[in-house]
Amino acid sequence: MSRARILILNAALGPLDYRVPPGMHVEPGSIVIAPLGPRQLLGVAWEPDRMPSDAEVGDNRLRNLLAVADAPPLGAALRRLVEWTASYYLAPPAAVVRMALASTSALEGARTITEYRATGEVPTRLTPQREQALERIGDRQGLIRELASVAEVSDAVIRGLVKIGALEPVAVDIDSPYPVPDPAFGAPTLSPEQQAAAATLIAGVAARAFAPTLLDGVTGSGKTEVYFEAIAEAIRTRRQTLVLLPEIALTEPFLRRFHDRFGCDPVPWHSGLRSSQRRRAWRALASGAALVTVGARSALFLPYRNLGLIVVDEAHETSFKQEEGVHYHARDVAVMRGKFEGCPVILASATPAIETRQQVALGNYAELQLPARFGGxxxxxxxxxxxxxxxxxxxxxxxxxxxxxxxxxxxxxxxxxxxxxxRGYAPLTLCRTCGHRFQCPNCTAWMVEHRLTRRLACHHCGHIEPTPRVCPECQGEDTLVACGPxxxxxxxxxxxxxxxxxxxxxxxxxxxxxxxxxxxxxxxxxxxxxxxxxxxxxxxxxxxxxxxxxxxxxxxxxxxxxxxxxxxxxxxxxxxxxxxxxxxxxxxxxxxxxxxxxxxxxxxxxxxxxxxxxxxxxDARRDAGAPPFGRYAAIVVSSEDQPAAHEIAIAIGRSAPRIDGMAVYGPAPAPLAMLRGRHRYRLLVHARRALDVQDVIRDWLRAVEWPSKVRVTVDVDPYNFL
Missing domain, CATH: 3.40.50.300 (P-loop containing nucleotide triphosphate hydrolases)
Known part of the structure; x- marks a missing residue:
């Protein structure tokens, strides 16, 4: 290739063309560093026919690419997923690609870090803190900050131990391989019902074909043990598995159960990981060495090399819907990734969503039921x-x-x-004398009292302030009352x-x-x-x-x-x-x-x-034409300038297309009329199921212009109506 189309990680820009210098190898999916003005930005090479450019530029005007990252190219299946997600959820492709490149340090070559461990030599004269540190560190090895945390001392104490030779530096490869799960380690005894369901899922993994399946079992029926058998089959064939969980807090209980079954932990992926942990995980799964990944919804866009199974646990959970940035629903995108990868997808739930039940009724998803709890x-x-x-x-x-x-x-x-x-102590605090209510200065929401931390907090924007002793309105003391539990x-x-x-x-x-x-x-x-x-x-x-x-x-x-x-x-x-x-x-x-x-x-x-x-x-949803029998899309107009937001919302409402089978409601102030200091107006699009509402909205909004201080966000298939 002498010329490459690059999707730059800048959501405001479309794909740009660059010259490939002699000796540089660039293929679709290659992660590159490209110049943009005086800056150097990450980008991904794309097929020109799948990512049209707004302006064709002659070869003589192209700038040279600067480098290719030391990382495997993004696979074709992941690129197709990026295209589908961007098109379905009306998001810039660059914003979707950014989720796949969630660890920029992973794009650098092999690296080592310096950790420290005890030398075994204890100086004769030690301060009490240094003595405590050595006792608690024992045979542990880690970064200075990690050892200080274990020992409950300051970083300076650990550095002092290094200086006097009680701790020694050790060079550690931060991309060290993860242990390989053993599918035979803790094989369980399954009930006949569980065994039958597991056999079906195992056959699906062995078939290496797209097959979405609802695993519908009452709470305590052993759904996890059943889909663990499908994971075991994927491990036997050296194919990768992704398990999505709705909450980071569920990761630890899952890790324990996984360890008991397979003899080691899976690779975790969530917002709580350190940068070095994210790098190690990203490179391991991109190379295919990490066989099982468990994570939050963002793990869905990682560049798995050989994906053989996707499991969405608690698939009914609304927290799988992303409410910021790209407004995707991880359950639905997981099914699409399974389609592009050609692998089975298991949706496990004790209370499946109506949308999932309807897919079963239409024959698009298979269903396996576990109607009784395990063990009697x-x-x-x-x-x-x-x-x-x-x-x-x-x-x-x-x-x-x-x-x-x-x-x-x-x-x-x-x-x-x-x-x-x-959460908290009470959802509303008011003054019994003058009636003053504590409202968030940035949102149309009441401040929630948290008595344990002695603060008032907004659960929408995170604004925090101390709980006052007197009413700020009438200066009355002992007049503040907590309302509701x-x-x-x-x-x-x-x-x-x-x-x-x-x-x-x-x-x-x-x-x-x-x-x-x-x-x-x-x-x-x-x-x-x-x-x-x-x-x-x-x-x-x-x-x-x-x-x-x-x-x-x-x-x-x-x-x-x-x-x-x-x-x-x-x-x-x-x-x-x-x-x-x-x-x-x-x-x-x-x-x-x-x-x-x-x-x-x-x-x-x-x-x-x-x-x-x-x-x-x-039946009620069907009568109302509500999902899954109809389509909803929300258009939210926001700005720190209230008149500007209102003006653009009115303009969008007036230019709404008149199409048979589609109605537009609004604009109207959103229930949360102000959020994080931005005034918000909402329009709701209600359309029949067969209508390609994304194309309609895309053409509709393309004809409306708005200033940069106004933000227009589209939420396809909204779950939050605030």
Whole structure:
């Protein structure tokens, strides 16, 4: 090639043509360094016929490429996925490619770093801190900062030990290979139902063909053990597996189960990794050496060399939908990656989304069912507590019946879980004298009180401020009142009711890393926790045999807000959290506190008749032309300048095309009218399923011009209507 089309990692630019200097080898997928003005930017070589350029430039005007990165080219299947994702979600291709090149240090050649270890020689004169450091470091080896953290001393103490010769430097290859999982290491004993499902999945891996399968099993049925057998088959044939998890906090429990089955950990990929860890993982999977990767949704775009299986665990989870940057849904993109790679895709869930169920009904996905819990464990009994007939005591949030059940559970030495999907102490703080409410200065949202950290926080933009002692409006002292409960407030109530019980709060504020999740699991297994008070973070993935009671504090909370999926989400969430109870030999019980026990979703939860609920919900969606029977797309116009945002939103609304089978609603101020200091207006496109709504929106917005201070974002298949 003397000329190459390069997709520069700049979302504002389209593909550009460059000259390939003599002696430089560039092929489609090659990762290159290209000049752009005075800058040097990363880019990826692309097929010209698949990535048209806006302006053809003569050979004599082309600039030379500067270098080719020391990394394998992005494969054809990944390039097709980039094209599909950019087209379907109306995103710049460069923004999608950026996710594939998530570790820029991985594009450099082989590197070493310096770690340190004890020499075994202890000087006669040591300070107490140095003595503590050597004792705690033992035979560990690591970076100075890592050793300081282990020893609980400053970096300066470790450097001092290096200086006096108590620690010695060691050159370490940061791209050292990962251990290879052993498919025969901890082979489980499966039930006949599990064995049959596993055999089908194993055959799918062996066939090396695209085959999406819904693995639909009740909580505790052993779905993980079943798809582990498919992973084992992929390992035997030296093909790679990707396992997607919806939450970083679920990574640690999964790693433990994986280690027990395969004798080593898989390769993790999530936002909590250090730069050197991301580099090592990226290069290992790009070379094909990393056989199993487990990660968050961003792991979907990594450059696997020989992908043989994709597993999406908890596939119904809405957190698989990316709400920033490229607004993709990892479940759907995973299916498309499986199609381009020619490998099977397993969607595992106890409460599959209606969209997935519809694909099964159409025959596009196969379905495997595990209708019973493993080992004879029974599903928990579920009972509603009518808060109108049996309200909590004044000033409390737990009904007497639930309090009595917790007391009984404690007396038996068993564990309880109280679920409320609301972080912090209270969702609103106001002044009882003047009525002042604490609102985020950057968002149209109330500040949430976090009493444990003595702060008010906005859960949308992250703004934090100390909890004031006086009202900023009337200067009144002791006039601030917390309104409504969060998990911290429920935990306070539990402590007041059961002062001898050991209580733990589990939210993203307390479990923010795999290490914190591991600490929580260890405490639960050691029975160092009697009562867990948590958000949706504890509704999935955890297996605690001694946890026998689940109380849903406010089952109606998820039905608020007018979301078209509100009933489905509520059903999924409560069914998932109910599944934490009675997973061992001891029977489980679930109490659901609600003001509407006769509501369809509550009756479905109580009776366990999921089919009736999904049938009714599917029929309602069909009648409304809502997904999966219709299409939605949101167009959000935002700017720090409110009049400018309003003007462009009006212009976009007025220029909306009139097409049969498509309606445009708005513009109107978004429910979150201001977010992170930007004023927001929303238009909602509702179209029939067969309409190529992306082409319509692409042509529509191309005809409208807006200033750089205004941002127009399109969210295809939105899950968040705020």
């Amino acid at each position: 464990a029974q599903m928990p009994t579920i009972e509603a507590i009518d808060l109108i007939e049996h309200p909590p005591e004044r000033g409390r949030w737990l009904a007497p019946k639930l309090v009595a059940a917790i007391e009984t559970t404690l007396a038996k030495g068993e564990q309880s879980l109280l679920f409320l999907n609301r 969060g998990v911290e407030r429920i935990a306070d109530e539990v402590t007041a009711l059961f002062p001898n019980a050991k209580t733990a709060i589990v939210t993203s504020d307390t479990i923010w890393s795999p290490a914190k999740a591991a600490e929580f699991v260890a405490r639960m297994e050691a029975r160092d926790i009697d009562i867990v008070v948590g958000t949706q973070l504890v509704t999935k993935g955890y297996h605690f045999p001694n946890l026998t009671l689940v109380g849903v504090v406010d089952a109606d909370l998820g039905l608020e807000g007018g979301d078209l999926r509100a009933a489905e989400r509520t059903f999924q969430q409560i069914r998932q959290v109910s599944g934490r109870a009675g997973r061992g030999e001891k029977p489980g019980h679930v109490f659901i506190q609600t003001h509407s026990p006769k509501a369809q979703v509550m009756q479905a939860l109580i009776t366990g008749d999921a089919d009736a609920f999904y049938t009714a919900e599917t």
